[in-house]
Amino acid sequence: VTTSPDLGNIAKVIGGDKISVISLYKGNQDPHVIEPRPSMVIAVKNADLLIVIGMDLDMWVNSLIEASKNSKVLKGASGYLDASAEINKLEVPSGKVDMSMGDVHIYGNPHYQTDPCNGKVMASEIYKKLCELMPESKDYFTKNYNDYIQKLDSAIQKWDEMMKPYQGLKIVVYHDSWVYFIEHFGLIQTGTIEPKPSIPPSASYIVSLVEKMKNEKIKIIIIEPYQDIEAAKKIAAMTGAKIVVFPQSVGGLPGEDSYINMFEINIQNFINALK
Numbered sequence: 001v002t003t004s005p006d007l008g009n010i011a012k013v014i015g016g017d018k019i020s021v022i023s024l025y026k027g028n029q030d031p032h033v034i035e036p037r038p039s040m041v042i043a044v045k046n047a048d049l050l051i052v053i054g055m056d057l058d059m060w061v062n063s064l065i066e067a068s069k070n071s072k073v074l075k076g077a078s079g080y081l082d083a084s085a086e087i088n089k090l091e092v093p094s095g096k097v098d099m100s101m102g103d104v105h106i107y108g109n110p111h112y113q114t115d116p117c118n119g120k121v122m123a124s125e126i127y128k129k130l131c132e133l134m135p136e137s138k139d140y141f142t143k144n145y146n147d148y149i150q151k152l153d154s155a156i157q158k159w160d161e162m163m164k165p166y167q168g169l170k171i172v173v174y175h176d177s178w179v180y181f182i183e184h185f186g187l188i189q190t191g192t193i194e195p196k197p198s199i200p201p202s203a204s205y206i207v208s209l210v211e212k213m214k215n216e217k218i219k220i221i222i223i224e225p226y227q228d229i230e231a232a233k234k235i236a237a238m239t240g241a242k243i244v245v246f247p248q249s250v251g252g253l254p255g256e257d258s259y260i261n262m263f264e265i266n267i268q269n270f271i272n273a274l275k
């Protein structure tokens, strides 16, 4: 069982027919606020391995672990994998953590899967864990893992080439989900529609954001499928910026049926919006 569908997709590619995978949310849902359901408790109860994004993004899974009474997937047990362990984390607060920062992202920015290179880190963590739990299938996992890294590497090379002309482009995003994407592709985040992660904007905040966007000549606003598109549309109308719907997880748009296809479509939509 994985929380995120990205982890689910990568696990399935590496695990192949040796494993079955259930992901607890879909790409068109806000990962911060998933409502636990009885079917999820049953999935966790039957799991041999639970893979989470970590950094508190999917902290709602803790109540599922507790309700499932499955000791195999308790934090610290061999059937629990926090995929963020080896990630180079961004926006980790250096001082004291408090609620004035908003109630999410208090341990750093948890949306690391938006950098496709972090997909390789996620794959490596999953590969190691599958080999540990099912050593008899190690050769099979190794082949699938190597094939996947090769495929992802050549896709990244292509995306880097496609995004090269946009290096230094200033963008505005709805939620602070894209710092890893932005860093990878050399973009600049000029502002967020939410003043703090998961805090809706006030009228006066929007006025100052619009002013800033006009001054900086922002051409593009990135929004995820479950965010307030009407708010984004108003800001777009006042500034002339275009809105691109950018899922951060597999399944957020039609055709985004894998981690690789998600970037493929997101990047194409990004470039089309700027043409």
Ligand SMILES: [Zn+2]
Pocket: 032, 104, 105, 110, 111, 175, 176, 177, 197
């Ligand atoms: Zn967030």
